[in-house]
Amino acid sequence: MALFLEVIEFLDDEGNQIVHRVPEQGSAETSIGSQLVVRENQSAVFFRDGRALDTFGPGRHTLTTANLPLLKKVIGAAFEGKSPFRTEVYFVNNKVFTNAKWGTQEPIPFRDKELKMIRLRANGIYSYKVSDPRLFINKIVGTENIKEREEVEDFFKNVVISRLTDFLGETYATIFDLAKDYDELSAGAKSRISEDFDKYGLDLRDFYIRSITPPPEVQKMIDERSGMSVVGDLNQFTQFQAAKALRDAASQEGGAAGTGVGVGAGIGMGAMIPGMMQKNVEGGETTPAQETCPNCKKPLPANAKFCPECGAKVGEKIFCKKCGTEIPKGAKFCSECGEKQ
Numbered sequence: 001m002a003l004f005l006e007v008i009e010f011l012d013d014e015g016n017q018i019v020h021r022v023p024e025q026g027s028a029e030t031s032i033g034s035q036l037v038v039r040e041n042q043s044a045v046f047f048r049d050g051r052a053l054d055t056f057g058p059g060r061h062t063l064t065t066a067n068l069p070l071l072k073k074v075i076g077a078a079f080e081g082k083s084p085f086r087t088e089v090y091f092v093n094n095k096v097f098t099n100a101k102w103g104t105q106e107p108i109p110f111r112d113k114e115l116k117m118i119r120l121r122a123n124g125i126y127s128y129k130v131s132d133p134r135l136f137i138n139k140i141v142g143t144e145n146i147k148e149r150e151e152v153e154d155f156f157k158n159v160v161i162s163r164l165t166d167f168l169g170e171t172y173a174t175i176f177d178l179a180k181d182y183d184e185l186s187a188g189a190k191s192r193i194s195e196d197f198d199k200y201g202l203d204l205r206d207f208y209i210r211s212i213t214p215p216p217e218v219q220k221m222i223d224e225r226s227g228m229s230v231v232g233d234l235n236q237f238t239q240f241q242a243a244k245a246l247r248d249a250a251s252q253e254g255g256a257a258g259t260g261v262g263v264g265a266g267i268g269m270g271a272m273i274p275g276m277m278q279k280n281v282e283g284g285e286t287t288p289a290q291e292t293c294p295n296c297k298k299p300l301p302a303n304a305k306f307c308p309e310c311g312a313k314v315g316e317k318i319f320c321k322k323c324g325t326e327i328p329k330g331a332k333f334c335s336e337c338g339e340k341q
Helices: 069-073 133-144 149-171 179-198 216-231 234-251 256-282
Strands: 019-022 028-031 035-038 042-048 051-056 059-062 084-093 097-103 108-112 116-130 202-213
Touching (some): 035 042, 051 133, 108 149
Antiparallel strands (some): 035 059
16 A cells, blocks of 8 residues: 655654655655645755655645646646655754764874874864755765765765875874874864865864874884983983982992892992093093102102112102202202203
């Protein structure tokens, strides 16, 4: 038995359906004079024989040849102008659908000027609404057979990722510049993605990027690089750490653990001392000059009392051979008379 529609309407209590078809399968009979009820935030697209006849906004509409002028050719004088005809109506939800999520299922490649080729994951949210019900029905519902919100958002996930990837590659050279420009990046990506939504009869209202992150191993490398920047000079940092360990070991009371730390720190300091001495020499610092014998001018061992070369006693006062004035050790001439010593 054929389904006859005198009052055509649809009520979506949950509000998650973007499109609902009446009847859900096939078509139904209706006639001029039938009532079409369209609720707030709805549009109704009237189809006959697979062709959109008209789009109706909110309100109660009586179907006539005035609002369905294309029916004039198919309705004759029979049935007093109320001849039945087969039709289907698509109710389109016009509300703004918020918190639609997007994200990368697989990492996207990105050529970074500092980290070279890396892979990125990105995610965020967007909101949208149907702006052209007839175009949306023909492009999405009729072609892709998509009716539910989840199906629409799944369809556009790949579109979003593709456009965002292109925009990133053309605009940014390194991921280190991304965090400070999320707002600008979102706005730029939205302008490109909006074109794809428009051609399907949708209006992209908002587009936000929550995060763009590299894989965990790359994040670890970035953290290590940041740590090196904080440390600064690695040699100075190593010396500081060794000195701190030695100080901590010295402050501990005796014990196996304390002794082990002290020995290890001492070994570390011992290994550092030659380098520190070399640094001091290169920096211009010198050790005190070695003493020489006042008689033969040969070098003297430390704390020597007699010269091992000539046997002269070391440590006695030295006087000028000519005038008898006391002169400094190692002096070659007398500061008083100028006599060579």
